Every structure is written in structure tokens, then in C-alpha cells.
Amino acid sequence: DTGSLTASELAQRLQVSPASISKAITFLEGLALVRRERDERRRERYVVDDDLWYQSMIRSARANDQFIETARQGIGILGHGTPAATRLENAARFLDFVSEGLIRAAEQGREVLYTRTETTPDGTATPRSDHA
Incomplete structure (x- = not known):
């Protein structure tokens, strides 16, 4: 709902392995359909916006x-x-x-x-x- 999740949050919500998330994020980044940002705790978050x-x-x-x-x-x-x-x-x-x-x-x-x-x-x- 926030448009931004960590790899761990994505793996948990989608019930897939962290490796699957990594591979999917790499693919989506290549298409520029997701971007990486760091949150206040320096964790990478993956962001999708309109x-x-x-x-x-x-x-x-x-x-x-x-x-x-x-x-x-x-x-x-x-x-x-x-x-x-x-x-x-x-x-x-x-x-x-x-x-x-x-x-x-x-x-x-x-x-x-x-x-x-x-x-x-x-x-x-x-x-x-x-x-x-």
C-alpha cells in the first residue's frame, strides 16, 4: 500500500525466496519499473510509483x-x-x-x-x- 517495501517484506508478503525477489528486482530495475531507495535505517527499499x-x-x-x-x-x-x-x-x-x-x-x-x-x-x- 505504501508503494515501498524491503526485500524481506516482499519475500514475506509474496511467500517466495529472497533469491526470487533479488532476481525479480534486477529484472524490473532493468525496465526501470522499480527503483531503490534507502530508508532512515539505511535499508534498501524498492519503490513503485505511478x-x-x-x-x-x-x-x-x-x-x-x-x-x-x-x-x-x-x-x-x-x-x-x-x-x-x-x-x-x-x-x-x-x-x-x-x-x-x-x-x-x-x-x-x-x-x-x-x-x-x-x-x-x-x-x-x-x-x-x-x-x-
Whole structure:
């Protein structure tokens, strides 16, 4: 519930071995879906917050930028109009389009993440923006 637990707390709550936690944390850190922090007792805590998903999507979209640039350089090397250059141009255009869409969706999704639901006295849920 706090968005932050130690490896020991994770192992206990998930009923798995500390080695499983270590392996999972390493994997999730590689994807930047969890981050390490030290608490006041100098213990490592693993943190997940709403912004990590946004940042992960932005990194994913930006990871395509290098391929797009390399593909466009390859077009000149292979010669405009050749079948290989055409494939590279199509791949670059496709990834550019998908990346732009992913960034737009991440921006819109971020607003969803920061819209909290409040329960009214009659038990119904209503959205509330934290950015208002």
C-alpha cells in the first residue's frame, strides 16, 4: 500500500525466496519499473510509483529514435529507391509514427494515473484530479 517495501517484506508478503525477489528486482530495475531507495535505517527499499509507468513508456518510445536515425542514414548508403533502402525507410516511418503515438498516449495516460477516485458518503465513486 505504501508503494515501498524491503526485500524481506516482499519475500514475506509474496511467500517466495529472497533469491526470487533479488532476481525479480534486477529484472524490473532493468525496465526501470522499480527503483531503490534507502530508508532512515539505511535499508534498501524498492519503490513503485505511478510516474514509473509514464517514464517507462517515454523511454520505450525514445529507444526507437536511434534505430530511426540509423535507418535513415542507411537509406543514403544503400541508395534511394533500392528495395533495401525502401524497407529501411518504411521501418523508420513506422517506428517514428508508433513512437509519436506512444508518447501522446503516455501523456494522456499520465492524466489517468493522476486522477484519483474518491468515495462519496452515499458510496459512489467520483474522479478527482490531483493536478487541478
